[in-house]
Amino acid sequence: MFVHFLANETYMTVLLEIRRRFRQALATVCDAPDEFTGLIGPAQDPRFGDYQANVAMPLAKRLAQPPRKIADALVAAVQLDDLCHPPEIAGPGFINLRLRDDWVVQRLGQAARDPRLGVDPVNNPRTFVVDFSSPNVAKPMHVGHIRSTVIGDALAKTLRFVGHRVITDNHLGDWGTQFGMIIFGYKHLRNDDAYRRNPIEHLSSLYRWVRQAIDWQQAKQQAAAREEPPKIDPVAKALAERVENIEEAVLAETAKLHAGDSENLQLWREFLPACRADIQCIYQRLDIQFDHELGESFYHNRLPHIVEDLRRRGLARESEGALCVFLDGFETPMIVQKKDGAFLYSTSDLATIEYRMTHWQPDVVLYVVDHRQHEHFEKLFAAARVWGYDRVDLRHISFGTVLGEDGRPFKTRSGDTVGLEELLDEAEQRAMTVLQQVAEERESPLNAAQQALIARVVGIGALKYADLSQNRQTDYKFSFSKMLELKGNTATYLQYLYARVQGIYRKAGLNVEALRNAAVEFDLATDIERQLALGLLRFGEALDDVLLDYRPNILAQYLFDLAQTFFKFYNQCSVLQAETAALRQSRLQLCDLTARVVRQGLALLGIDVVDQM
RNA sequence: GCCCUCGUAGCUCAGAUGGAUAGAGCAACGGAUUUCUAAUCCGUCGGUCGCAGGUUCGAGUCCUGCCGAGGGUGCCA
Numbered sequence: 001m002f003v004h005f006l007a008n009e010t011y012m013t014v015l016l017e018i019r020r021r022f023r024q025a026l027a028t029v030c031d032a033p034d035e036f037t038g039l040i041g042p043a044q045d046p047r048f049g050d051y052q053a054n055v056a057m058p059l060a061k062r063l064a065q066p067p068r069k070i071a072d073a074l075v076a077a078v079q080l081d082d083l084c085h086p087p088e089i090a091g092p093g094f095i096n097l098r099l100r101d102d103w104v105v106q107r108l109g110q111a112a113r114d115p116r117l118g119v120d121p122v123n124n125p126r127t128f129v130v131d132f133s134s135p136n137v138a139k140p141m142h143v144g145h146i147r148s149t150v151i152g153d154a155l156a157k158t159l160r161f162v163g164h165r166v167i168t169d170n171h172l173g174d175w176g177t178q179f180g181m182i183i184f185g186y187k188h189l190r191n192d193d194a195y196r197r198n199p200i201e202h203l204s205s206l207y208r209w210v211r212q213a214i215d216w217q218q219a220k221q222q223a224a225a226r227e228e229p230p231k232i233d234p235v236a237k238a239l240a241e242r243v244e245n246i247e248e249a250v251l252a253e254t255a256k257l258h259a260g261d262s263e264n265l266q267l268w269r270e271f272l273p274a275c276r277a278d279i280q281c282i283y284q285r286l287d288i289q290f291d292h293e294l295g296e297s298f299y300h301n302r303l304p305h306i307v308e309d310l311r312r313r314g315l316a317r318e319s320e321g322a323l324c325v326f327l328d329g330f331e332t333p334m335i336v337q338k339k340d341g342a343f344l345y346s347t348s349d350l351a352t353i354e355y356r357m358t359h360w361q362p363d364v365v366l367y368v369v370d371h372r373q374h375e376h377f378e379k380l381f382a383a384a385r386v387w388g389y390d391r392v393d394l395r396h397i398s399f400g401t402v403l404g405e406d407g408r409p410f411k412t413r414s415g416d417t418v419g420l421e422e423l424l425d426e427a428e429q430r431a432m433t434v435l436q437q438v439a440e441e442r443e444s445p446l447n448a449a450q451q452a453l454i455a456r457v458v459g460i461g462a463l464k465y466a467d468l469s470q471n472r473q474t475d476y477k478f479s480f481s482k483m484l485e486l487k488g489n490t491a492t493y494l495q496y497l498y499a500r501v502q503g504i505y506r507k508a509g510l511n512v513e514a515l516r517n518a519a520v521e522f523d524l525a526t527d528i529e530r531q532l533a534l535g536l537l538r539f540g541e542a543l544d545d546v547l548l549d550y551r552p553n554i555l556a557q558y559l560f561d562l563a564q565t566f567f568k569f570y571n572q573c574s575v576l577q578a579e580t581a582a583l584r585q586s587r588l589q590l591c592d593l594t595a596r597v598v599r600q601g602l603a604l605l606g607i608d609v610v611d612q613m
Numbered sequence: 614g615c616c617c618u619c620g621u622a623g624c625u626c627a628g629a630u631g632g633a634u635a636g637a638g639c640a641a642c643g644g645a646u647u648u649c650u651a652a653u654c655c656g657u658c659g660g661u662c663g664c665a666g667g668u669u670c671g672a673g674u675c676c677u678g679c680c681g682a683g684g685g686u687g688c689c690a
Contacts, residue, residue: 038630054632091633092670176690322688346690372684438652482625487652488638496652503650518669549629571654613652
């Protein structure tokens with residue numbers, strides 16, 4: 001079995017330093033100190049100090065002694081005086097810690113001088129494959145597709161930043177039934193002029209028509225069950241009335257493609273580049289790149305070999321005409337070859353595992369995919385283990401469904417959801433509207449090019465942040481106004497912070513490089529400055545917490561908390577007009593470090609910043 | 614039928630491994646700008662954490678039952 005990856009045992013954050021000290025003290029009172037260090041964390045409430053250790057109560061049970069007595073013993077044994085004030089014991093046995101300002105100032109100076117902002121690279125780098133986005137090409141992308149894309153991208157960037165080797169792979173659906181639909185549509189409905197003028201647009205239309213025709217025929221079969229007939233385009237309706245059982249015909253076209261039929265293969269080769277170029281437009285606007293884009297078609301000719309291997313090893317056997325892998329703990333088998341001889345996505349997923357293990361030797365593979373495929377992945381991983389890949393950590397990073405305004409899942413098939421292009425356009429448009437309102441009151445107006453850039457960065461940032469700031473497990477209701485919100489807990493708030501700090505530099509005519517190279521002497525003159533300092537030192541802890549369970553929303557939450565603290569500080573404390581030159585220097589450094597942490601944190605979420613807003 | 618999620622403020626959502634008085638944002642209302650960009654800040658209002666039991670020093674969090682919503686479930690992906 002693989003060794004479970006504990007991100008929080010890699011670099012020395014403040015928290016890990018405290019835990020390390022406590023571990024030694026814990027060893028003097030019990031023989032399993034590691035079971036308890038996890039109970040040491042940031043204080044829940046500032047009144048209790050900066051960090052707290054909630055270890056005495058559970059220990060009391062184990063040692064059959066009063067918790068306060070154990071807390072006393074731990075406080076006596078723990079060696080913390082260089083970083084903390086004397087610990088205080090409260091309530092049933094909480095141990096409250098308050099960091100010494102001189103130590104905080106010293107750590108802060110280190111972070112400020114460090115291009116990595118005080119986050120040390122992991123000392124046990126591992127190789128991760130992150131499989132995300134993976135849309136079906138040739139099918140219009142809609143709002144449901146951005147979740148996998150932005151979450152996967154953020155996780156890949158975060159893993160890379162903390163020092164792991166990361167390989168991103170976009171496992172495109174480029175070999176499936178949707179091509180059967182397009183081929184079928186092309187053969188029956190194509191308009192050569194329209195196709196020449198704009199291939200991808202025409203192919204999309206063909207897809208939609210065929211899809212609608214199939215849905216319409218199915219609805220008609222189930223007849224009176226639903227009174228409301230599905231929405232249908234006249235072209236699709238004509239097709240549905242002219243050709244019987246389109247679904248079967250589509251599957252036949254798909255089967256011919258897979259069997260190597262020269263006409264269909266030729267059409268597939270012709271369509272694919274246009275389809276790929278089309279989704280690249282989206283990735284370009286989202287500023288997302290992949291190391292590899294090995295789609296299903298890449299694995300197609302390996303599938304017979306996979307199935308043969310499974311059969312030879314006795315892992316797969318025939319049942320009800322299909323070739324199946326039966327797995328312990330599952331009622332239904334994983335089917336790897338249909339009775340008509342065709343392969344399934346299970347088969348190509350196994351082929352993908354084999355390829356990645358052979359060529360990339362990952363320690364961990366993350367599949368950033370909708371939670372509805374949970375059971376599929378459980379089976380896939382179980383099958384991979386019995387197949388021999390039992391030392392790699394295969395993980396389904398599942399996320400919730402994007403629901404329509406009515407609270408029901410979008411129908412991914414019918415295509416009448418909000419398209420992704422439309423969403424991106426709207427995002428930039430809304431950002432531009434706000435920008436123009438705000439800019440009217442500004443002394444130094446921005447030119448058109450600046451405005452366009454800002455609108456793009458702010459609009460796309462809002463969109464990504466709306467997804468990333470939410471716990472990935474929960475379903476969420478899509479709404480333009482929520483996704484494109486530009487105030488409150490949004491990317492805009494964080495981008496605004498960055499822009500404000502740059503504004504200070506401009507106002508003061510400051511050379512930022514000179515500021516950073518100057519001797520750093522922080523002065524935590526007020527409570528709010530101290531609070532900001534502590535927040536800045538927690539960047540690494542936030543990244544640890546993100547990677548503990550692959551939750552980017554923890555980073556978003558951290559950044560928002562930090563920004564709130566910053567804005568309080570900023571409203572309370574004058575930077576350029578500070579009472580003394582030393583305090584002014586300290587505050588400039590606080591602003592600078594905050595801006596750098598925010599910029600870096602946003603970058604890990606795939607979100608950019610601008611100097612002015 | 615079986616399996617898996619989810620139910621927290623008017624709305625949208627945070628609350629990992631059980632910890633001190635359950636938090637944000639939005640909306641609503643009231644304030645702050647001769648001074649670093651008001652996309653900001655401060656304040657007020659807002660809760661039977663679906664319901665009922667249980668476990669224990671302590672439960673939004675764990676267990677059982679019920680109600681409600683969604684998803685998956687042998688030849689789509």
